[in-house]
């Protein structure tokens with residue numbers, strides 16, 4: 001496998017790395033098998049978070065016996081130093097280790113090094129002095145905050161959503177991180193499932209030698225596909241560039257990236273899926289979304305209270321209630337059309 005140095009951390013990580021978030025949806029034994037297979041076949045970098053339910057425990061169960069051969073990053077959403085240290089202790093216990101390679105502040109709405117009082121940055125520095133963590137990183141969905149964090153020189157790594165449909169503005173973070181020698185971890189390489197052409201997505205990010213995508217893997221066959229791509233990385237051809245442009249055009253503008261920062265919704269609307277339903281219906285096998293349980297979930301949009309919690313927390317500045325209404329309108333029309341064409345399928 002190819003390796004790259006993760007910026008100023010000096011960590012030598014595999015260019016194909018593992019985002020463990022989706023394994024929270026997989027039973028323990030199956031998750032352990034997938035993680036061990038990934039390790040045995042060469043992947044050495046695993047990214048998780050305190051917020052990803054039992055994904056830290058799965059890594060601990062699967063890989064603690066090879067701890068010194070892997071690199072682990074995790075995250076905390078804590079806003080106070082005391083809470084960050086508590087989270088860190090939980091992560092260490094779950095991961096069955098006595099150190100974390102990279103502790104990341106999980107999508108804060110502020111820059112932790114500017115915090116006063118019980119600062120999470122000061123707490124992380126203390127943990128670093130004690131040898132409990134090696135490096136301090138940050139993740140963000142806001143380009144403005146991401147740029148400020150990289151330019152501040154307070155962080156060793158930046159984790160940011162990057163994919164072949166990222167805007168030119170977003171892609172600017174790639175050169176900036178290189179210039180500042182900050183490790184750049186790319187999340188959402190498949191844009192939360194909207195990109196269905198994995199070879200194209202892989203080829204696009206492979207062009208940037210210092211960018212480390214953490215591919216969300218939840219099935220053995222997904223791991224197989226990524227390792228096949230890693231063994232024979234496709235280059236971006238003219239034909240591929242044209243396809244990327246086509247995808248970009250189709251997904252251009254204000255679409256939901258499924259980051260989930262708008263949750264919880266008091267009306268229990270599954271926003272990250274519901275707000276991009278029109279795209280899902282056109283880009284994935286649609287039958288599953290017309291089943292009664294999805295009809296019920298989409299109908300919850302009618303119960304939106306306009307509390308604006310979602311809108312106020314969306315890092316992409318989306319008018320989420322409106323986006324939900326538009327998607328629900330499209331969904332009902334789609335349902336009507338398909339019901340008249342092929343009712344047995346629904």
Ligand code: SF4
Pocket residue numbers: 264265266267268269303304305306307308309310311320321324
């Ligand atoms: S505005 Fe509507 S969709 Fe958004 S959080 Fe409130 S109830 Fe949920």
Ligand code: SF4
Pocket residue numbers: 255256257258259260261262263271272275310313314315316318320
């Ligand atoms: S509406 Fe915004 S915050 Fe919610 S999932 Fe979509 S992109 Fe994320």
